[in-house]
Amino acid sequence: DSGVTQTPKHLITATGQRVTLRCSPRSGDLSVYWYQQSLDQGLQFLIQYYNGEERAKGNILERFSAQQFPDLHSELNLSSLELGDSALYFCASSPGPNNEKLFFGSGTQLSVL
Amino acid sequence: GENVEQHPSTLSVQEGDSAVIKCTYSDSASNYFPWYKQELGKRPQLIIDIRSNVGEKKDQRIAVTLNKTAKHFSLHITETQPEDSAVYFCAASRSGGSYIPTFGRGTSLIVHP
Numbered sequence: 001d002s003g004v005t006q007t008p009k010h011l012i013t014a015t016g017q018r019v020t021l022r023c024s025p026r027s028g029d030l031s032v033y034w035y036q037q038s039l040d041q042g043l044q045f046l047i048q049y050y051n052g053e054e055r056a057k058g059n060i061l062e063r064f065s066a067q068q069f070p071d072l073h074s075e076l077n078l079s080s081l082e083l084g085d086s087a088l089y090f091c092a093s094s095p096g097p098n099n100e101k102l103f104f105g106s107g108t109q110l111s112v113l
Numbered sequence: 114g115e116n117v118e119q120h121p122s123t124l125s126v127q128e129g130d131s132a133v134i135k136c137t138y139s140d141s142a143s144n145y146f147p148w149y150k151q152e153l154g155k156r157p158q159l160i161i162d163i164r165s166n167v168g169e170k171k172d173q174r175i176a177v178t179l180n181k182t183a184k185h186f187s188l189h190i191t192e193t194q195p196e197d198s199a200v201y202f203c204a205a206s207r208s209g210g211s212y213i214p215t216f217g218r219g220t221s222l223i224v225h226p
Contacts, residue, residue: 002156033214042218043157043202056213090156098208100145104156 003027006091006105014113018079021108025072025093031055032074033102034066037088049074050097078110086112115140117205119217127225132193134220136203137185143205146179146186151219152199160201161188193224
C-alpha cells in the first residue's frame with residue numbers, strides 16, 4: 001500500500017456528464033500529481049499541485065480542472081465528458097515540489113458510455 | 114518539453130533469461146531517471162532510479178545504466194522470473210525548478226515459465 005488513497009475505484013457515467021475524482025496523498029506529502037492512462041498511451045501528465053498551489057500543467061483539457069485543498073487532498077473535475085475520456089486516472093504524491101519519487105494511488109477507472 | 118521514447122513495447126523472454134528495456138530522452142537538462150513497474154490491474158511502483166552523476170546502479174537482479182552523452186538509459190533484469198511479468202515505465206525529469214515527470218509509453222514484459 002503506497003499510502004495514497006483514490007476514490008472512487010470505478011466510475012461509469014454518460015457522455016456530457018461531470019464527475020469528480022478524489023485523491024488523498026501520503027501523510028506528509030505536499031505535492032499531488034494527476035496522470036491519465038489510456039490503452040497504448042502510457043502515463044500522460046495532467047497537472048501538479050504543491051501545498052495548495054498549481055505548480056505545473058501538462059496536456060490537460062479545458063474541460064478538466066483540479067484543485068488542492070488546505071488539508072492537501074486533491075480533486076480532479078472532468079466535465080462535458082466524451083467517450084475518449086474513458087481511461088484510468090492516477091493520482092500520485094511526493095514530499096516536496098521537486099521530489100522525484102512518486103507514490104501512486106490505485107487509480108480511478110472511468111468509463112464514459 | 115521533455116520527450117521520452119521507450120523500446121521495445123513488448124518483450125517476451127523465457128524464465129531465467131535476461132531482459133533489457135531502453136529509453137532515450139530529449140532534454141539534456143534532465144538529471145533524474147526512475148523506473149516504475151506496473152503489474153496487471155495495479156498501481157505503478159518505483160523499482161529503481163538513477164541520477165545523472167551516476168553511470169550505473171544495481172539492486173539485486175535489476176540494474177540501470179545511463180549514458181548522458183547519448184541521452185539514453187536502460188533497465189536490465191537478470192535471471193527473470195514469472196513474477197517479473199508487468200509493464201515497465203521509464204521516466205525522465207529535472208530536479209529543481211518546475212518539475213514535470215515525463216514517462217515513456219511502457220514495455221510489456223512477459224516471462225514464460
